[in-house]
Amino acid sequence: MALTDIEYQALEDIVGPENISREPAILDTYDQCWGHKAVFDQKFSTRPAAVLLPGSSEECQAIVKACNRYRILFKPFSSGFEIVAFALANERGILLDLKRMDRILEIDVENMHAVVEPYVNIYRLQREAMKHGLVMGSIGAGPSGGVIAGSCCHFGGGTTMVSTGGLGRSVLGVEWVLPTGDVLSMGTAESEMGWFTADGPGPSLRGVLRGRSGSNGGSGIITKASVKLYPWYGPPDIKFTAAPGVPPSGKRISEVPPNYKAMIIMFPSQSAMFEALINIGKAEIASALMGALVFPYGEGNDEQWAVIQQMAAAGISFTQVASQGVALILGSDTQRGLEYKEKCLMEIAGQMGGGPVPIPPSDQAGLFAAAMLHFGFVTAAFRRTGDFFVSPTSDGSPDFMLNLRKNAEQMLKPYMEKGLFQQLGIPEMFVMPGENNSIGFHEENVSFYDPWDPDSLDALRDMVHKSEDPNGQFRSYGVPHLGGGLQIEWVSHVHQNFGPIYDNYDKWMRSIKGMLDPNGVGDWSAYIPAIFP
């Protein structure tokens, strides 16, 4: 049921006619995103009743109040680059495109945090912060992902987690338009004392904002956020260059900045590699690190395939690097520090029977951009086969994550062997120690499938059924990461399924949702409803 003219007019009166639309042609540009084919069996999620572009927190508030009055679902997003960004529980829902709210409000260099609006993307903040010797902890969504989206609202880890933490731990403040239309600013922001802590007075309301995953737009609108910044040892400006005729994706930083080193260390086994990750974390030497597939990307898939074939002909297996290699970046303000970190790394590597893989300088620069700034991740996710899915994924103690990896490999391999997922020789994995391994590992097992190939799609669904089966072999590895997103698609009801086996967390989440949103207007399809329908 669409909006009535009165309801539409009420919303138009808030944002102005140029910032609202209910034209089907416009609306259908807000219901298509990656992953949809798997989730909705078509590229389209529910068509919104209208899309609005608010320009301020005040407009957001007014919109939300109108939604409460008229009982209209709403859901905000910034870049909209997340599988559940547009999912609406029904057609009587509106989407809020926060594109107009795009200011970097403050970079407090001394106290190392930045305050931004929702449409500021990660790379833009990175480049501004770099001028001051700082960067933010980014996520695998890459440069175009939203700072607020990644920090506050969604799930996602990144290669810098070893030195920047992740999954919400860098949030130092938010301004939050609640689903009631009230505004909550957390911590020092509410007390107008700056943006340096979100906690208190008393209990930290960051606990309501997000957990391992965010609420995916289901708990209101974050209109400002303060994020912690971390040291950047490179130059204030970076430049990518290439020989004439090379397209932008082939450009590289001319060299790894002098105060960094980029390397790949190979180990004789995956267990040795995991062990090394533990010790590298303990040694507190890495700026970015992942046990990961290091894949030659090339200008396009055909070029990529050519390189892979050349590698195969030369007897080089990138899959070995994938399962037994660690890509990492060391950084320090001084050469002394860098030398120590490298010496330390070599000692750890040697203890585990590993050693560095020689990489040409241009590849080192590529690795640096990938590991520090997540260049290449979008290519990896979408160009190869059309889509990707992360499952099983978990955050936990290293040995537990190694167990997960072993089980995940076994589970995923048959799909790969049958050609239903991209055959990499081994399932792709991202594993990152968090906070120098003081909080365990973040692990993602990634499958690359073609959603438009019925067999590949069926395989993906089959795999997710297995990996997210509350009675299956992965039930111990945590609540599936998309949160309530799976309320509305083929796997039934994550919270209902996992709540009872995870200490009834769903009971509390539902109560929180009911508290935040008594009229149930914050779209819950990727979060949780107050009462399960």
Place this chain on the structure above:
Amino acid sequence: MALKDFEHDMQRCSRCSYCKWIPFENQQNMDFIKGCPSAARYNFHAYAASGKWNMSYAFLNERIDHSDAFQDAVYRCMMDGCCDVSCKTVQDIEPLQLMYELRKKFVEDGQILPEHMLTIDGLKKEDNMMQGKKVDRGKWAKGIKVKDLTKEKAKVAFHAGCRYSYDEELWPIVRGALQILIDAGVDVGIWGKDEVCCGGRAESMGFAGELTKYADHTLEALKAAGVETLVNPCSDCYQCYKVEYDKIGKKPPVEVLHITEYLHRLIQDGTIKLTKQVPLTVTYHDPCHLGRLAEPWVHWEGKEVKVMGQMICHEPPKQFRRGARGVYDIPREVIKSIPGVRLVEMYRNRESAWCCGAGGGVKDAYPEFANWTAGERIREAKAVGAKALVSACGWCRRNFMDAMEDGAARIEVYDIIELVQKAM
């Protein structure tokens, strides 16, 4: 091709939004990172390339029909291809070619903007995009002693283009260019009043038939005149002859050059000597049609195949045009060879250049948008400390001037030809 042929690409758009920005690898100053004028100016996602993928797919699936909103998003686009370059840093899909197909579909379905209708009517009647009279086309060359290609043969054909032919204010530039060639002893001729449009701008508006028509005519005319080299002072025409004709299988059997390429040769071999000082700090605006759009067309016929189980490749391998193989260095070398000139680069240059605003029928239908886009470019030129903005296309030149008339910040604007003249 048909819209259906792009279905696979439509499905593939992941909504990464790279199409809204210049490639991240190319971003320098964070105040100048937007790449798509439409997405920058108009807020809905529909105005970005991804939005066009989405709308096309919805249209194909009969979820939407033609509408003002659909038309507005499709036509408020300069067809500049910046989105295409950015998208292809992470994907193997063709946003710009979709736009051509989409506009073609719009025209087939009668969804034509009245302003475009006017322009195309003029084209059909008078063979130009300026709503001028055919008989007046050659007036720009009045008084210049040059071969008439309708009567004589010449090795080099100088094609003025519609903009230069009818925009009197720009005549000194096109006259100057021709005169340089004549004085250099080049065996050059023009078609004068019998010169016709290349058809490129019409194609970009969706009128594919006009492209074919003028391609056929041009090939005949080139043959009849015994031309070996076709030289263009206008980037639009250059790109059309070099790329668009090739795309439809009508590649001219002659060397197609932009005037800067020809001047470069003459400077390099010493025929032209640039001796006078031109003390000026300039920045060079890469015209879309000389830069990223001028990357040679790649013909490919084959099929999609899957390797490694599900990785999408092509048989034979398909080389995608990703914008880096346009003409970027030659104009810069020409500028740098002018004594006294200091060249500073804008933040968005080469394959990431911000469009001047004139292309894709936008100047015809949405002049305010065209002017705004040019104004943004002027802002960027001033931000890098340039005193003058130099381009290599009549449409760019005109649009910068119009923008300043409309209130944009003021800056000196030149074509490379003018600078060369100053130095001779």
Place this chain on the structure above:
Amino acid sequence: MEKSDLVKIVGSNNVLDSPSILEEYACDMSFVPRVRPMCVVRPGNAEQVQSIVRWANETGTPLVPVSSGPPHFRGDTVPRMGGSVIVDLSHMKKIVRIDTRNRVAMVEPGVTFSELQPELEKVGLSAYMPLCPRGSKSVVGSMLEREPITMPAHHWDSTDPFLCAELIYGTGDAMRTGEAAGPETTEEQWKIGKSQMTPFGLSQMDENKIISGAQGTIGIITWATMKCRMASKFSRILMIPSENITPLFNLSYQVLRTRQCDHCFILNDLNLASLLARDPGEIKALRDVLPPWVLVVSFEGNGYLPEDKVAWQEADFRDIVAHTGDLSADDTIPGATAEDLSRMLSRPSDEPYWKLRYKGGCSDIFFLTTLRKTAEFVAAMAGMAQSRRFVPSDIGVYIQPVVQGTGCHCEFDLFYNPGNAAETERVKWLVTEGAASLANMGAFFSRPYGAWAKVAYGRAVETATMQRKLKKIFDPKDVLNPGQLCF
């Protein structure tokens, strides 16, 4: 009477109501009003805690959780209403598990730093400690209250070093947080490699954050895991003296940015003297010798290549110090040596607790701000003290950067003689009204004990509103420490 219900839960030995014992819990060293509890109950495990909470819900009895031993300073362990029952967890003293591989310790709430630290040292680990905690201080209590540790580079989040917990909410429901949740028992989890070390809220809420800083009003912890660090084979401690506090800021900011120091904090002469000396005479004498301000940094020789590590960190640090032009870094300064500090930093306070050595009593004011702003607060505090005829030189100052230098814990320790009524009144004014003045200047009372709650929540109306709603979810009958915070 309800006491018999409690006896059935914990046994008669663990239900105490003698007047002398009740008096111990009726007040503390803060200035909150004295309220005698009804009784004290000492559970021994989570099941008993759960039963107690359920009982409290049935009978409408307020519970006040206490995990540290006395003396208490903050007022959060003093009942706010009559008829309260103290839930004294200080006898739950199991160090449940020390995982050296993952540097994680699991402890019950009664475990103190005095008890934990030696056990950790035996296996090559060390606790992240606040500054010289008292021997009876509960490790869990300290973490849950977001007490800052002395190593800001290791303080990634305000809740560090807290990781996961088992807790009983005010409803009587049990929950394990973060990685600790799941279908297995805790022991079964260990067998599959889980060390309860990943603190992220297990789905789309973060239960750890909600119970942090809550002063026992949301839930009662029955065990918690915490990050530990590798014990230092040696420690290189340097002191940077200064006549004024401001010159120390630039230096501090530089090393905070690169996280190359381990310990990093600033003390004034009185606090450093109180930490190092044993009695008032010694303290006074030492204070007269010490520089007015000292930045203390350390480089811990632990992990891989500890000598190399300390060497480069120290060398880098000395280069930074040299650039200041007017500061110096030494392992010995008038009145203090690195060895003194190393001893002080490696363990909880000897008896008497260092804050009580100078005058027998101490009341703190502490809040969060940013490092550079602390100078303003130092000046303001001195001015306020003077105006109330409290001697400014009797105020200890402790500046502790937190969360990797993004914020700063600013603490004023007002030493006074509790037997001197006038002095006590002055201190009381300063820590209540004075705190309000500091809040007006931007002091953020993130841990709003006692009178600070009104000050803090007066500026955080929406936060209070939401916290009250959360309280209704996790403790609808308001049995957990009612009257604290904004409840």
